[in-house]
Every structure is written in C-alpha cells, then in structure tokens.
Amino acid sequence: MEGRVPGQRSTPQQDASDASPDAVLIRRTMAEVGPVADKVTSYFYALLFVRHPDLRSLFPAAMDTQRDRLLKALLTAAEHIDNTEVLVDYLQNLGRGHRKYGTRPEHYPAVGECLIGALSKYAAGIWNPELEAAWVRAYTTISQVMIDAAAADELRAPAWWYAEVVSHDQRTQDVAVVTVRPDQPYPFLAGQYTSVETPWWPRIWRHYSFASAPRPDGLLSFHVKAVPAGWVSNALVHRARPGDIIRLGPPAGSMTVDHTTDSGLLCLGGGTGIAPIKALVEDVAEHGERRTVEVFYGARTDHDLYDIDTMLRLQQSHPWLSVRAIIDQQAHLQLPDAIREYGPWNEYDAYLSGPPGMIRSGVDTLRDIGMPWERIRHDSVEELVGAAQ
Ligand SMILES: NC(=O)C1=CN([C@@H]2O[C@H](COP(=O)(O)OP(=O)(O)OC[C@H]3O[C@@H](n4cnc5c(N)ncnc54)[C@H](O)[C@@H]3O)[C@@H](O)[C@H]2O)C=CC1
Missing domain, CATH: 3.40.50.80 (Nucleotide-binding domain of ferredoxin-NADP reductase (FNR) module)
Known part of the structure; x- marks a missing residue:
C-alpha cells in the first residue's frame, strides 16, 4: 500500500516542554531547514552519491518517487529522539527493513556525514559546534539501534524472501488480490504488513498488509489497488501473473490482536x-x-x-x-x-x-x-x- 509506514499504537503528542537539550537543538535545526526541505534533500543525495558512488546502487534507478525517504526517516527519528520507546521500535524495524537494500554497517557513517553536511549548509545561520554535537549524538544513537537490529535479525531471518505469484484475482478494474508462495517459511502475525518489490521496478519497495492470518499452506495474499503514479501497485494489478517472482521484506507492524484479553x-x-x-x-x-x-x-x-x-x-x-x-x-x-x-x-x-x-x-x-x-x-x-x- 502506498503512502504508509511502520506500525504503532496511537500515542499522544509529546509535551514540547519536556524536551531534552539535544531535542531542542534538533527541532531548532528542523525549523530552520523546513522551508528549504527540497534543497536539503537534493544536496544530501548529491553529496552522498558524489562522495560514495558505491552507495548509488542501493537506491532505485529513478530517484524521483522516493528520493527523500531515507532523509525523511532520519530527520523524523531525530525529531523524536526523546520518545525512546516508540523511537527504538521504529528504528529496529527500519534497521531490519534495510537489510533487503544491502545496507551494511559501514554505510552508516557515510550517510551521517552527508546528513550533517546538508544540514550545516542549509542551517548555516544557526549552525555551531553545539548544534553539530547534538546531531552527531542523535545520529550515532539512531544508527547504532538500526545496526544492532539488523545484526540480530541476520541470525534468524533472511534479508528478503522470493515469492512466486500463484494466483491473481482481478476483483475490480483497479483492485486485485495477489497470492504468493514464499521460497522459505515466512513467519508473521495477522494484522502485520510487509514490503514488496516487483521484477519490473527494481529496488522500489511498497508496503502491503497481509490479507489473511498465517495459513497452513504458507501462502500469503495481498489486496492491491492500482493508484495513479503507483509503479508497484500498477505492476501488481495490471502486469503480475502466476509464475512471476516478487521479493518480500520482513514482516512489520503492531496492529495485532492481544490474545491475553477478551475485549x-x-x-x-x-x-x-x-x-x-x-x-x-x-x-x-x-x-x-x-x-x-x-x-x-x-x-x-x-x-x-x-x-x-x-x-x-x-x-x-x-x-x-x-x-x-x-x-x-x-x-x-x-x-x-x-x-x-x-x-x-x-x-x-x-x-x-x-x-x-x-x-x-x-x-x-x-x-x-x-x-x-x-x-x-x-x-x-x-x-x-x-x-x-
Ligand atoms: N494497514 C493499513 O492501514 C492499510 C491501509 N491501506 C490504505 O488504504 C487506502 C485504500 O485506498 P482506497 O481503497 O482507494 O480507499 P478509499 O479512498 O476509496 O477510501 C475507502 C473508505 O475510507 C473512508 N475514508 C476515506 N477517506 C476518508 C477521510 N478523509 N475521512 C474519513 N473517512 C475516509 C471512506 O469510508 C471511504 O469510502 C490506501 O491508501 C492504502 O494505502 C490499505 C491496506 C492496509
């Protein structure tokens, strides 16, 4: 499903007056760069690919549709640096999810250095050593949680699964139910979602919720609606046929049933x-x-x-x-x-x-x-x- 993100329970906004000194500095930077967010994004990726051309192959060929995802995820995490419980959950997910892109621990410092490069250029009016130190601390925390989660996940799960389309049921002109068979067992909980990459748009991943609880035959189904400019959704609805092989990322999301209560x-x-x-x-x-x-x-x-x-x-x-x-x-x-x-x-x-x-x-x-x-x-x-x- 396009346009959505990792799972969480609803939580009230954090009270800004409780913010730690680092969080205050980070929010100050964000307010400064907010009006030129597009420029920060372009400059960040330009720096990243010029300084580290080897990292270019981890991203989709056409960067336009999801150009700002990485940067946005980092900035969002930094903004929530005080909200430890939600943040750690989010980052662990993000770290595990990054395995399918081929991300390795040594990539993190490269990204951090370009992040700070882009922020210091566009927040030049307020940038100082104190601000930089706050960003370095936040980024170090963020990346360490992601690296650790990816390393732990490596011991128990593949970075991605191949899955063969076994049926394609066109329900309306733009909605299809796509059922796939993963190449190895795929453990998940009802209510969770995964990311899907089609063979037609390499390295472009989109989230889809599982449409069934885990089944004894191991098959997984997704309901996909082809949305305007939705590369993956249009491919899955209008192009995918039985026999096609897609890739799946790990399961994620916490919209699951609590079986310890009877509410x-x-x-x-x-x-x-x-x-x-x-x-x-x-x-x-x-x-x-x-x-x-x-x-x-x-x-x-x-x-x-x-x-x-x-x-x-x-x-x-x-x-x-x-x-x-x-x-x-x-x-x-x-x-x-x-x-x-x-x-x-x-x-x-x-x-x-x-x-x-x-x-x-x-x-x-x-x-x-x-x-x-x-x-x-x-x-x-x-x-x-x-x-x-
Ligand atoms: N886990 C999740 O949260 C999942 C989310 N989705 C998302 O659901 C969407 C489904 O798209 P469509 O089928 O085109 O749905 P749609 O746009 O046709 O909306 C379906 C229904 O939701 C309600 N609705 C829509 N917008 C609303 C609003 N602003 N306020 C109140 N109610 C509203 C209306 O009852 C509407 O008939 C996609 O954006 C997809 O990404 C899909 C699967 C799982």
Whole structure:
C-alpha cells in the first residue's frame, strides 16, 4: 500500500516542554531547514552519491518517487529522539527493513556525514559546534539501534524472501488480490504488513498488509489497488501473473490482536484497508475465542466493496462477528462517523486500517467518544511515520 509506514499504537503528542537539550537543538535545526526541505534533500543525495558512488546502487534507478525517504526517516527519528520507546521500535524495524537494500554497517557513517553536511549548509545561520554535537549524538544513537537490529535479525531471518505469484484475482478494474508462495517459511502475525518489490521496478519497495492470518499452506495474499503514479501497485494489478517472482521484506507492524484479553474488537477497514481486518478476524477465529468483533467496511460505492462476499461469509460462520458496509454515497457520512451510530465501545479495542485521512478522522472520533489511546491501533500515518514508507 502506498503512502504508509511502520506500525504503532496511537500515542499522544509529546509535551514540547519536556524536551531534552539535544531535542531542542534538533527541532531548532528542523525549523530552520523546513522551508528549504527540497534543497536539503537534493544536496544530501548529491553529496552522498558524489562522495560514495558505491552507495548509488542501493537506491532505485529513478530517484524521483522516493528520493527523500531515507532523509525523511532520519530527520523524523531525530525529531523524536526523546520518545525512546516508540523511537527504538521504529528504528529496529527500519534497521531490519534495510537489510533487503544491502545496507551494511559501514554505510552508516557515510550517510551521517552527508546528513550533517546538508544540514550545516542549509542551517548555516544557526549552525555551531553545539548544534553539530547534538546531531552527531542523535545520529550515532539512531544508527547504532538500526545496526544492532539488523545484526540480530541476520541470525534468524533472511534479508528478503522470493515469492512466486500463484494466483491473481482481478476483483475490480483497479483492485486485485495477489497470492504468493514464499521460497522459505515466512513467519508473521495477522494484522502485520510487509514490503514488496516487483521484477519490473527494481529496488522500489511498497508496503502491503497481509490479507489473511498465517495459513497452513504458507501462502500469503495481498489486496492491491492500482493508484495513479503507483509503479508497484500498477505492476501488481495490471502486469503480475502466476509464475512471476516478487521479493518480500520482513514482516512489520503492531496492529495485532492481544490474545491475553477478551475485549471486543472494533475494526474499521476503508477500501483495501479491509485486508488486515480480514486477517484479524481469521486470527480471532483460529484462537477459538468468543470475542465480539464488529467490522465497519467503508467504500466509496457498492462496486468498491470488492471483498464484501468474503466478509459476509465469515459473518455467517462466526456468531461473534458482525460486518457492516458503509457506502459513502448512500450513507452521506464517512466511515468514522458510523462509529457514533453504534456502540457503546467501552469494552473494545479499536483497529483502523485504510487511507491516512480515514485513520486520522477515525482516531479523532474514537478519542472524542472517550476511547483511551492505548486501545487504538493502526499502522502509523504521520510523524514517525510520515517518513519511512
Ligand atoms: N494497514 C493499513 O492501514 C492499510 C491501509 N491501506 C490504505 O488504504 C487506502 C485504500 O485506498 P482506497 O481503497 O482507494 O480507499 P478509499 O479512498 O476509496 O477510501 C475507502 C473508505 O475510507 C473512508 N475514508 C476515506 N477517506 C476518508 C477521510 N478523509 N475521512 C474519513 N473517512 C475516509 C471512506 O469510508 C471511504 O469510502 C490506501 O491508501 C492504502 O494505502 C490499505 C491496506 C492496509
């Protein structure tokens, strides 16, 4: 899925007054370079590829679509340097995820040096040794967490998996369900996602949620919508056929079911966001639990409810599951508004999956009706998040 990022639970914004001295200096730099972010990005990559031409091959041939991903991820991490728990989680994921690019520990100092080179040029008005020291400390912390996570992961998992497309089910003009067989076992949890690279766009990776809980036959399915200018999504929907080989990165994301409680699950799936929700339902079913699961499945039109039959079949076999379709055009309200019409939700954990706008307004609605942060789960869409896609 395009435009999204590593998983996290919702957390409130950190209070700026608690910021450490390094975090204050980092935010000051960010405010300074914010208006010229594009220039910082171009200069950073120019420095990197001129000084370290060997690193060029780790990036896609065409840098335009994801040119600023690395830099954004680093800057986002630096901005959250005080938020240790979320940051470490995010960076460990990022470090593991970087194995598939061929990243090695010795690449990190090269990147750090160019990062500081670009920042010092565009924040020249405020740059001083104190600021530089704060960035060096932040970058050292960030890179060490990533390097350590990658090294630990190397002992137990491959850097990537090859997977053969075994079926391609065109559900609508622009949505396909793609099922693949990994070349070796692929352990993951229902509700997680992975990154996918197609043979047609080498080194361009996009995130997709698993559309099923782990299956005994080891197959993995993804719901893919071809979006304008979406290279990977268009290739998967319009080009991929059985027999094609794609690559998968490691699983990631924390939108998973907590089996230590018996709270109900309130699930919002918008468009292809229904994919991980279906996986969560299967997961609850497999655990033989009798937890209430209430699914709201939002789509623009009837025609866009491409997976409603599957969801209704699940509803028929599981008395604890209820599925409601919310069609924008009919309801004159959007998916999150529907939460208010039902409930109460005090005994529920919420799971949100779909376009960033839906997740944001869904979280707002849930907070508004009094649901605590720790009960709201989704793959992150902003902050930490806006960065690592
Ligand atoms: N784990 C996740 O969070 C996943 C996210 N996705 C994302 O879901 C999106 C799916 O795209 P489409 O199928 O085109 O969905 P879409 O744009 O057709 O939206 C689906 C439904 O979500 C709701 N919605 C959309 N925007 C909203 C807003 N601003 N406020 C409130 N409700 C809103 C509406 O009910 C709408 O019918 C993609 O952006 C994809 O990246 C897909 C799979 C998993």
